[in-house]
Amino acid sequence: MFNLVSQNSRQIISERCDSTEGRSQFLGHIRCLDDETNKLTGCLNKVIAMLQYTADKVDGDEKEILTASCCAAHYIFNCFVKGIDEDCKHKTGVEAGPYLAEKINQMIAGVFDVACKNYPSIEVCEAQHPDLMQHFHQLAGEGFERQKVSILVPLIKIAHKIKYE
Template structure:
């Protein structure tokens, strides 16, 4: 639940280029699975742990999928995105170590992850993710190069607000108070540094009205509310590969 938001940090790296390497196409396919596994909410392959013993398997799989992302970073990204990914990966590893190695971290995660076992209730949270992916795909196909940075940062801020609202609505009846705050704390420890570094002055959703053309913002906001209703068919499963696709398009001069 917490990692799906963490991955959106890389949306801001719109000046990056993906190295043209045949192996990176295969690595990107693997990346889609790794991102899906790490976000937890929309993954049918990795069960949510029920107790401290099951946390061992959960943590092993989380670190394996984090290593997958680090491998893609090393093989397929140029220096600037590599720096940003490295910053994010380092902070996420610290968060996973707290979740997995500290008794209080395991207990806290198990308490709030109880919400994730109710898959039939997670639709609104999954929709936040899909709307965000829809925004990235629309930016890839429809936004001019000079507007991509602010558009991507605005998409992140809207997605963040969506997740916070829907997690509170869905999880509060199941896990009680504190789940939204727990996720915000995790975000603070994993993505704030990278977002501040990449998005600069585009720090809140309100700034989007100031720095983004109204026609772009109106459509972007519409997609962020409901991608399907806005006429966007989402193709990616993971936000991280939607970002990679955006960067590939940018590198080819097509965005």
């Protein structure tokens, strides 16, 4: 999975950096992501909480763990897209949000295609796993606490759980 994201990221970097037009377009949009883009930090904290819940509380086989992980990933992707759109439209224009969402999607599309093919969207997660999604909504709701660990901590726990349990 890491290789898919890494390969897709390298392709995006090449597309954005190897031509003057690509650099100009990327730099025009990316400047909206600054220290005031706090919605994205909130999104990241929410997915850490969801993945931590998945690592610590979701029991069952690999399918159950992947389901929860995929639904958390969709949740965070939607959160990022919405946050980028809201934060960027006033700074760099309405084109920035969709542009950056497309770049994020290009990086993670391979993972969704391989690991999350049974859960292609947040809507499917909501329809097929309402209890899990309700819990995720509660985790991300009012009074949400900032997480004190890197996203790598729950991801490593989940990978270990899938491989060894």
